[in-house]
Amino acid sequence: xxxxxxxxxxxxxxxxxxxxxxxxxxxxxxxxxxxxxxxxxxxxxxxxxxxxxxxxxxxxxxxxxxxxxxxxxxxxxxxxxxxxxxxxxxxxxxxxxxxxxxxxxxxxxxxxx
Amino acid sequence: xxxxxxxxxxxxxxxxxxxxxxxxxxxxxxxxxxxxxxxxxxxxxxxxxxxxxxxxxxxxxxxxxxxxxxxxxxxxxxxxxxxxxxxxxxxxxxxxxxxxxxxxxxxxxxxxx
Numbered sequence: 356x357x358x359x360x361x362x363x364x365x366x367x368x369x370x371x372x373x374x375x376x377x378x379x380x381x382x383x384x385x386x387x388x389x390x391x392x393x394x395x396x397x398x399x400x401x402x403x404x405x406x407x408x409x410x411x412x413x414x415x416x417x418x419x420x421x422x423x424x425x426x427x428x429x430x431x432x433x434x435x436x437x438x439x440x441x442x443x444x445x446x447x448x449x450x451x452x453x454x455x456x457x458x459x460x461x462x463x464x465x466x467x468x
Numbered sequence: 469x470x471x472x473x474x475x476x477x478x479x480x481x482x483x484x485x486x487x488x489x490x491x492x493x494x495x496x497x498x499x500x501x502x503x504x505x506x507x508x509x510x511x512x513x514x515x516x517x518x519x520x521x522x523x524x525x526x527x528x529x530x531x532x533x534x535x536x537x538x539x540x541x542x543x544x545x546x547x548x549x550x551x552x553x554x555x556x557x558x559x560x561x562x563x564x565x566x567x568x569x570x571x572x573x574x575x576x577x578x579x580x581x
Contacts, residue, residue, distance in 0.1 A: 364508070387566055387567040389569075397574060397575075398472075398558055398572035398573055398574045398575050399511075399558070399560075399570075399572045400572065401569045401570075404567070404569065406567040445510060445511070449566040449567070450566055451566050452566075453566050454499065454516060454518055454524075455501065455513055455516055455526065456570065458510045458511045459510060460509065460510040461509075461510045
């Protein structure tokens with residue numbers, strides 16, 4: 356069965372520092388991978404997704420993620436954190452046979468001034 | 469193009485009352501989803517639909533019912549509300565294709581007392 360693991364329910368970084376949010380998945384076939392962001396009191400919106408084209412995927416707001424099949428990982432990075440990046444980030448996986456996404460538990464990103 | 473809309477934004481229910489959470493999308497998406505999000509937790513799928521007249525249970529369907537009579541609308545019915553149903557409810561939709569983006573509504577915050 357598919358599963359998604361996000362390491363760290365909370366990650367705290369200083370403004371201007373590197374952001375790294377970790378996501379590992381289990382899938383028996385090549386998956387589709389997603390990162391969604393949820394700002395306070397809002398719904399979720401897509402940050403970026405991997406659909407088996409380029410392994411390095413660029414998203415909105417300067418975020419990017421790299422699909423590493425050998426490590427079954429899809430970690431999210433941003434070179435320099437901004438206060439406006441404070442939000443909760445969710446990793447999710449899907450396969451061709453799926454109607455639904457399998458979601459990670461989420462990581463709350465805290466930005467220190 | 470309003471996307472996914474949900475009503476109401478917030479509701480307080482007494483134990484044993486019932487209510488319907490409304491969800492409408494204007495993007496002609498055939499797939500629709502209902503999730504609940506409890507504090508500090510990820511998303512749990514309640515029900516989903518792959519088209520008008522077709523619905524199926526997700527991970528946590530007990531205490532809820534859905535219907536899908538049109539492509540646009542996917543209401544979620546709570547019968548006999550319980551405190552355990554206090555949560556934030558999100559509706560989402562997408563077109564067919566496991567690689568496609570899910571679009572989320574702004575959520576309904578429900579408090580059962």
